[in-house]
Amino acid sequence: MSLLALHHVSIVTTDLEKSLPFYCKVFGLVQIPRPNFPVDGAWLACGSLQIHLIVNPEGTFRKNPAIDRNDCHFAFRTDDFEGVVERLKALGFREDLPQGDPKRLLIIRTGHADFPQLYLRDPDLNIVEVNGAP
Template sequence: MPDLALHHVSIITSDLELSLPFYRDVFGLTELSRPDFPVGGAWLSCGRNQVHLVVHPGGSFRRNAAIARNDWHFAFNTDDFEGVLERLSALGFSSDVPAGDPKHMLVFRTGLAGFPQLYLRDPDYNVVEINGAA
């Protein structure tokens, strides 16, 4: 079978004006040119890969603000986990705020996966993992 590589992850958003700044400003992703599709959205660069935000007025099926790390999610990988954690903390994200707070995150410096992981959610309750996997 030919080698495959991940090209992009598509994320549903009910409000591009909330989601675009979240992915651009929190994660430092840069906006790419996007064809004029009949549905709104944005494409963002993430290294050699991309994150595609697709507007769907109904949002995703998620309605629970709690972070469920065993639910569907995608993961960013970093070689500076502590640096990412510091950046998120400076932006107000914390494991000390209530679970339903938009700035709530779960942090696992060690665990069964064998590498540090943190989880947070975007404005549409999509779970995003950031890990320090080698």
Template sequence: MLDLRLHHVSIVVTDLERSVAFYQKAFGLERLPRPPFKTQGAWLDCHGQQIHLILYPQGTYRANEAIDNNDVHFSFHTRDFYAILDHLLAQGFHEGPDTNDPMRLYVLRDGPAGFPQLYLRDPDRNVVEVNGAP
């Protein structure tokens, strides 16, 4: 197997500062310096890997109301899944039934993957996973 590690994930967003604030508040990511590309964007640090937010006001998103864990998404890994879950709940996220609520979490404590997973959406409806994979 090749020795590969995730370097960055690029996500198209419609409101750059709103999305930066979301990722900083929800996950504690820090903003990094970014080269002066033609498009506006922001880079965020996640323990040496990066999330690249790319501004595209027209959006390129799915119309599905519910969180769909089979949709395009990226995942954060954590060694303390329940600490992250508790943090998100303290930030106002919840496991309620309203699939259109932007603060809804879809949580699989004993999911088919064999480890806990949760899914949420950022302000542009991009699906974000957090898992406790071994």
């Protein structure tokens, strides 16, 4: 079998006008050209990989606004974990916000993974991890 490499992660959104600015502003991703598919969406560059936002008015299965790091999620890796934390805090994200608040952060600086991790939710309740994995 040929060696496989990850090309993109596809994320369902009910509202592209909320999700697109979230991923661009919070993570600094840049929109790239996308074919004219029959379903609305956007493609974003993430290093050599891509994030594909796909509009589905029905949304996904996720209805619980809590951050559950054991739920389906994807992760960005950074070599400046504390810099990302400071960027998120400057955008209003905080650890002390109540469960369900759209700007709540879950930060684990020392845990089983042996590298720092943080979790937040996008406008459609998709869980996003940012970590300092080697």
